[in-house]
Amino acid sequence: MTTTELLITVALVALVTVAIRAMPFLLFPAGRKPPAFVAYLGRPLPAAVMAMLVVYCLKDLSFQRASGFVPALVACALVVALHRWRHQMALSIAGGTAAYMLLLRLLG
Numbered sequence: 001m002t003t004t005e006l007l008i009t010v011a012l013v014a015l016v017t018v019a020i021r022a023m024p025f026l027l028f029p030a031g032r033k034p035p036a037f038v039a040y041l042g043r044p045l046p047a048a049v050m051a052m053l054v055v056y057c058l059k060d061l062s063f064q065r066a067s068g069f070v071p072a073l074v075a076c077a078l079v080v081a082l083h084r085w086r087h088q089m090a091l092s093i094a095g096g097t098a099a100y101m102l103l104l105r106l107l108g
Helices: 003-027 036-041 045-058 070-086 089-107
Strands: none
Touching: 045 070, 070 089
């Protein structure tokens, strides 16, 4: 790709990203109630997305050696424990990530 093509691509990606981020505010202004279907989706979807992310993250675990599954399972347990303890998403994610990376280094 030439420099011009790269700049055009970056500009288009930025424009589409801004449009997608602005769309909910344009479709559902602050003073108007969203449709019942949209309000309903707001309840079950967060849990469904989290479940899909957990399955995606754990789908390639290898139980051949401890280094293939221990870091991921310990990190998952730590995320759950930290979140139940403090109810702070940033702490849960950071703690689980740090534990996972440390265990990968120690067991790998």
